[in-house]
Amino acid sequence: xxxxxxxxxxxxxxxxxxxxxxxxxxxxxxxxxxxxxxxxxxxxxxxxxxxxxxxxxxxxxxxxxxxxxxxxxxxxxxxxxxxxxxxxxxxxxxxxxxxxxxxxxxxxxxxxxxxxxxxxxxxxxxxxxxxxxxxxxxxxxxxxxxxxxxxxxxxxxxxxxxxxxxxxxxxxxxxxxxxxxxxxxxxxxxxxxxxxxxxxxxxxxxxxxxxxxxxxxxxxxxxxxxxxxxxxxxxxxxxxxxxxxxxxxxxxxxxxxxxxxxxxxxxxxxxxxxxxxxxxxxxxxxxxxxxxxxxxxxxxxxxxxxxxxxxxxxxxxxxxxxxxxxxxxxxx
Ligand code: NAD
Ligand code: UD1
Numbered sequence: 001x002x003x004x005x006x007x008x009x010x011x012x013x014x015x016x017x018x019x020x021x022x023x024x025x026x027x028x029x030x031x032x033x034x035x036x037x038x039x040x041x042x043x044x045x046x047x048x049x050x051x052x053x054x055x056x057x058x059x060x061x062x063x064x065x066x067x068x069x070x071x072x073x074x075x076x077x078x079x080x081x082x083x084x085x086x087x088x089x090x091x092x093x094x095x096x097x098x099x100x101x102x103x104x105x106x107x108x109x110x111x112x113x114x115x116x117x118x119x120x121x122x123x124x125x126x127x128x129x130x131x132x133x134x135x136x137x138x139x140x141x142x143x144x145x146x147x148x149x150x151x152x153x154x155x156x157x158x159x160x161x162x163x164x165x166x167x168x169x170x171x172x173x174x175x176x177x178x179x180x181x182x183x184x185x186x187x188x189x190x191x192x193x194x195x196x197x198x199x200x201x202x203x204x205x206x207x208x209x210x211x212x213x214x215x216x217x218x219x220x221x222x223x224x225x226x227x228x229x230x231x232x233x234x235x236x237x238x239x240x241x242x243x244x245x246x247x248x249x250x251x252x253x254x255x256x257x258x259x260x261x262x263x264x265x266x267x268x269x270x271x272x273x274x275x276x277x278x279x280x281x282x283x284x285x286x287x288x289x290x291x292x293x294x295x296x297x298x299x300x301x302x303x304x305x306x307x308x309x310x311x312x313x314x315x316x317x318x319x320x321x322x323x324x325x326x327x328x329x330x331x332x
Contacts, residue, residue: 001025002245003073005058005106006080008035010189011121011175013043014182014238015077020047022242027071029064030080031057034192042186058102061109068113075117075248077241078106081150085125085293086196088147099150100157107161116167117248118158119241122174124230124261124298126152133265134301137174137257144293155257162255169253171244176230176261176300178237180320181327188327189234198271199231199320203328206281213283215268217290222297226268230261230299233315233323243309261300262313275321 002019006012007028013035019026020043028040028051044050052071056063058080067073081099082088088095103120110118127135128142143149155172162168179199181188194210195201204210218225240260247256266274272283305311 001027001071001073003027003029003067003071003076005029005076005078006035007077008032008037008039009079011178011234011237012077012079013039013187014234015079015241016043016051017047017182017187018235018238018242020049020051026051027054027067027073028052029054029056029067031055034082039187046182046184046186058105059098061105064105064109065112068109068115073113073115075119075245076106076110076115077119077245078103079121081121083147084196085145085147088150089145092146095146095150100153103154103157107157111165116165116169116253117245118170119244119248120154120158120170120172122151122155122172123148124174124176124259124300126155126174127298129295130298133297133299134263135259135298136301137259137304159255162253166253169248170255171248172255172257173240173244174257174259175237176232176259176298178234179231180233180235180315180323182235183323183326185323185326185330188324188331190331198268199324202272202275202283203324205283206275206279206325207328211284213272213285214288215272215285216288216294218287219290220296222267224267224269227294228265228267228297228299230264231266231271231317231320232260232262232313233320236262236313236315240305240309240311243305243311247309256308258305258309259300259302260305260311261302263300263302265297265299266317270317271321274317275325278318278322279325281325
């Protein structure tokens, strides 16, 4: 069985659907701090299959043990974590505790139960302010906020642990900017309060819940002056986890690191225009000051994932903006 920590969240729920479609047996654990129980029914409805759910917290080791005692877990896909950059600056201890201590607990319990395979959700944030694009996996790592530092610390912990424990194997997946939703519109990204990230913000302007998108700067050295990112459809990203699990099924052990991005850079204005065109809705926007900590350009060289996993992003920008809007409409 495969355990998904944080499996009711945005990326976890889409990955669960893909795993169930492939016939895998799944256990999800989630403390529901950033997700809802309804996600369970939606996942089941889309995939026409069931899974086992535990409401549990990574910080509670005894309840983690219970999951491993009651199920034969062969591999863990570790999504659970806090992920809001701004909040991590205000509440650094909560981020270190939840993300780093939570992962240490998980690794200790995995060891107790002889479970030696993990796929870990890392982020392009570990490249800090990259010296060039496209970004390859061997580029220098650094961070600019506590959230990013938790990801980098966990990567380091996994490296050290793999050196000490020769049975252990881990795929570290560095996600770029996941957007969009399952084409059914039944699962997607629904942040609480005012969204920080671009796509959910645009969706709420489109639905009239927010008035106007603020575009953070149009004086970057990019094709139209607005920030360039590597947006990846969440379903493509989810499929990358299946390929990573296949990689871990091979005999060798150690640490395998992959960028999961489309390899294409789109600007904020490209996204706004694509959304308007695909969905026939005008997005009000204004140009404002740059957001502190933002970089001009960030996109992946995803060649390694293609060569070693046989994975690449297949969906288009049009798919991403259409599915994001479909989710926003069906969900509300
Ligand atoms: P999400 O918040 O939707 O999902 C994370 C889930 O983990 C939530 O359901 C939450 O309730 C759960 N959780 C958090 N702390 C927990 C704990 N201590 N015990 C049990 N459950 C806990 O986030 P997501 O977008 O699906 O991201 C999944 C992972 O991918 C995270 O680790 C995130 O840092 C990483 N990541 C996300 C992005 C992105 O843009 N969404 C980009 C790069 C990396
Ligand atoms: C964010 C996270 C980063 C994480 C990444 C993955 C922040 C600061 N960084 O990156 O750690 O790894 O998601 O998904 O949250 N923009 C606007 N107006 C808005 C919102 C965004 O113009 O209201 C612009 C930003 O300046 C940026 C682009 O849109 O150029 C994308 O922003 P966002 O969706 O927040 O993602 P990132 O900042 O790339």
